[in-house]
Amino acid sequence: MLWNWQQPDWPNFNYDKSLIDDFEKQLLLGAGLLFGAFKHLNEEDKRQLTIELISNEALKTSAIEGQYLDRDSLQSSICRQFGLIADNRKVSPAEQGIAEMMVNVYRSFEAPLSHAMLLEWHKMLTNGHRDLSDIGRYRTHSEPMQIVSGTIYAPKVHFEAPPSAQMMAEMQRFIDWFNASASNGTTPLSALLRAAIAHLYFVSIHPFEDGNGRIGRAIAEKALAQCLSQPTLIAIAYTIERDKKTYYSALEQANKQNEITAWLIYFAKTVINAQSYTATWVDFLIKKAKLYDRLRGQINPRQEKVLTRMFREGPDGFIGGLSAEKYIGITGAPRATATRDLQDLVGKGALLRHGERKHTRYFLNFGK
Structure with a gap:
């Protein structure tokens, strides 16, 4: 079998963009409604929303990879990253690392993507790991980078990434494409199209020894935020984790060819559902404020x-x-x-x- 990166048209993905145009319109409409509703929150609720959604994304993007973290510890670490008062609870290196990365993604959404940024994210994400040889750098091992399931005696290879020797060239091409496809780039793409391709493109290269899925989802978030000109706080990982079997199936199918319309549709639906969840949180906090106003001095x-x-x-x-x-x-x-x-x-x-x-x-x- 030839994987997508082994085919002559790599990485020139082809697709029917008209099939996600309606999703693009829904995204922009939803972003406008969210921005308008967000303005009705007081500063305390805005902070709560930001911390809740970032911590939830950190929790769920880790759970997708089978790593289950403590929610309270994550929130404590995220509060510290924002310079807010937090408790003195002990936070594990894994919780501190993913918190640092998620807050950095939130704060630096406008900055162009770079090797330095990605390597720093990897250092944060692998905080405390002693089982990796390549931390804060692209993988260097000579063995094939494969996604495998099943027993050791009868493994099933779901995907094999490009060899380590190609990492710098592949990642330079990816970073150039990502920055050129931004709204202010030389070949701009619409928000959902860019985010969907960015995620698939990155995880197809699989440049790191570990953490590719989590960083790939962060890149998709960065792509959306840049196109919408503000941090989105869209609950992508939360939505994916609720049906991660479908997520992995969609990725596996997309890794076999460079016609990716089916992947774009899957990803677009996921983002729209994620945006709806974020809207539910904003509405919840607005109702909370109204309830407290009604009860003030009575409880x-x-x-x-x-x-x-x-x-x-x-x-x-x-x-x-x-x-x-x-x-x-x-x-x-x-x-x-x-x-x-x-x-x-x-x-x-x-x-x-x-x-x-x-x-x-x-x-x-x-x-x-």
Whole structure:
């Protein structure tokens, strides 16, 4: 089998752009609506949204690769990167590294892509690794770089990347293409088209010993941000991780040829869904602000602590809702006090009650 990079038209991808034109329009419309809604958030909620979405992306882009990190530690590290007060919890090198990289991607979205930037991202991402020989540089090993599954006795090769000896030439060509395809470049491309090609192109080269998927998704985010002229905070990794089997299947098919229309459609749908999730978060925080305005001066410290904890769970809230036991666990209040507090929050329209007796659960009420 010839892989995409072994074919004579590499890396001149071909596609039917008309099939993603409607997605491009949806992206631009959604970006405008998000920007307008974002302006209605106060500074505290803007910071919360930024930290929540960056930490969620860091968590999910790692989970796609089978690395499961601690959410609270990630958020703590991201807060430190932004110079915000954080707790003194111990953060693992892996959590610190991905936090540093994600914040750097967010802050430096306007800067052209360069070898130095990519190598620095790799150093951050592989923080604490002792099992890699090439950290902060393109791979140099002589063995084939393969994506393999199955047993050692009957492996299935899903993809084989170009040999290490070609890395500098391939990456120089990739970086030149990426910068030329920016909005202010010599051959600009539309946002979704550029981001989709950038991700596929980069992971097809697979320039690093480890971390290619995570850096490839960061490059796609950078491409979108540059085309939209602002950090997007689009939850690409969150959306991919929810159905990563389809993601890997789409990549595997795209690695076999340089006609990539099917990949573009998959990626465009993924980004639109990711943008919708971000819009859900913005709407959630706007509703949060309105609810707090309505309750100002009407709730006690216990109730405020519980509402704050519920809002930390994001738009999906507590799985299964808030129980009286959870209320007691959060506040330390006696059961009778917890019952009165919860009834009061329902009466004030802060919570909705569902179920009876031991099955009673409470949910945030944004309806009033």
